[in-house]
């Protein structure tokens with residue numbers, strides 16, 4: 001496994017639409033291993049492959065906190081079905097938008113169809129933080145960042161700040 005560099009906004013690569021994975025083979029497994037290690041090292045709860053510069057439809061998530069037992073989840077070619085009409089609001093952050101946080105509304109539950117680490121087809125009924133995190137990561141696969149949901153003014157302020165430099169924070173980042 002290897003820790004990769006996480007791309008940060010503004011960066012054109014983050015705006016690419018990621019491609020379907022044809023088959024979950026050794027290369028894809030290695031990407032997932034690297035993504036997980038990179039995410040843990042950055043204290044994030046979710047990461048999409050494009051965040052380390054790989055335009056493939058792969059996501060890893062682990063919501064375990066601090067000393068809790070690790071619980072990695074791998075999603076290849078995820079597709080969201082049956083979004084709930086009700087919205088849930090979470091304060092989101094993103095490893096590609098360092099130290100910036102904002103409240104975002106998203107469907108509170110959703111069903112995700114995907115291939116797991118071994119290439120097996122699975123369905124997950126997600127709710128709470130998992131549902132929000134999956135939708136945040138799915139957006140990355142379309143080249144969308146959570147700041148795109150904010151007002152133009154707020155978004156441009158954030159990008160300006162990011163272009164200048166950064167500071168540290170320990171809130172949750174997806």
Ligand code: ZN
Pocket residue numbers: 093094095096136137140174
């Ligand atoms: Zn993110």
